[in-house]
Amino acid sequence: MHRLMFAAFALIFVSSPLRGQQDDVDRGEREFRACAPCHSLEPDRNMTGPSLANLWGRKAGSLPSFERYSDALKDSGIIWDDRSLDAWLSDPQHMVPDNEMTFAGIKDGDVRSDLLAFLKVATKPGAAPAPAAQRRMNGMGGMMGGMMGGARDPNLKTLGAGQRVTSITHCRDSYRVTMADGRTRHFWERNLRFVTDSSSDGPESGAPAIMPAGMLGDRAAVIFAAPAEISKAIEKRC
Ligand code: HEC
Known part of the structure; x- marks a missing residue:
């Protein structure tokens, strides 16, 4: 009996953090809709903003295929990691004055941490080609693309x-x-x-x-x- 209870507890303890992480990633994927009109997760597919593929460990403003970085971001000396991305997403203009990302920031720390949990998975080298957030937007085709500045227009x-x-x-x-x-x-x-x-x-x-x-x-x-x-x-x- 005791052993059974112990097993049950062990299961809860072992499985819940994992399930929690997956929930964060799922919520974060929905939050990414705020970014998808300007950023893709496919390598070198640049839109208004640079592709976010392979973001962790990258120097800010350094993706060679993106032509439109501000000097402010290029000269910032930032390396993208959990902490710097959290600060950037909370208030981009505060972190890098005069950068050209027209995005007010996300004030809610839980929302930021869900979004980062998702991005960390989705920007890994060789991550699934287009995650659902972007696929959904693609599915709406030219309509949404045209309205929102082009999540991904058809060819x-x-x-x-x-x-x-x-x-x-x-x-x-x-x-x-x-x-x-x-x-x-x-x-x-x-x-x-x-x-x-x-x-x-x-x-x-x-x-x-x-x-x-x-x-x-x-x-x-x-x-x-x-x-x-x-x-x-x-x-x-x-
Ligand atoms: C309206 C368009 C727009 C939106 C929305 C937007 N961004 Fe950006 N983002 C940009 C632009 C433009 C830049 C380049 C800024 C510069 O060079 O000053 C940028 C830069 C970045 C960078 C730096 C990348 C690098 O190569 O150094 C990250 C990280 C980033 N954005 C993440 C996000 C995330 C995550 C979201 C959603 C919460 C988001 N952005 C929303 C346009 C946008």
Whole structure:
């Protein structure tokens, strides 16, 4: 009887910290949704911010494939570990004044520690390709990608006819955009953005793509392979 009770206690003691850790990781994965619009966990897939793959032990501002680090972060001398990441996520501007991560920070220490538990697993070399947080966002495809600044847009070379732009005209304060499926949409000129994506996920040269942007359905971005294509593609016609 005693032995049984002892076994039961031992089980509880042994298993609960492990279960606790897994819970932290699961909660942290949900918290990562605050980061996913700007950061991927795939090596060298940079978005607004640098990829966070292989983060632990990395010198701040040192990922060679990321071109947009601030001098403030590059010169900070920080090495990313449990402690420095906790301080960074609690108040980035306090830790590194003038850095360019537009993120207010996470004041709740429990939330930070869950997020770090998740990141520590998900940023390890060879960790699962895309964790569920990012997969979920990918699943929502261009819609969410467009709205949130691009968790991960689909590869723009493989879009359907409805998102392949064949002509753009400008008249007074309006653009008319015609797609390969024959449909034409009108935009107020302030609601259409012209952007480029030169990555391997970007459109074919000369074949710009259109993606919804914003929450109201009245905005979109036309994505070109290179800046030189933009004004060439827009014809002045009323
Ligand atoms: C709005 C976009 C945005 C959001 C949201 C965001 N970041 Fe960032 N992050 C950036 C940018 C941009 C940088 C580079 C800052 C610089 O160079 O000053 C950065 C830098 C970092 C770095 C330093 C990486 C390195 O290579 O030195 C870490 C770590 C980081 N972010 C983690 C996070 C985490 C975790 C979250 C979510 C809680 C988050 N960020 C949310 C844009 C963002």
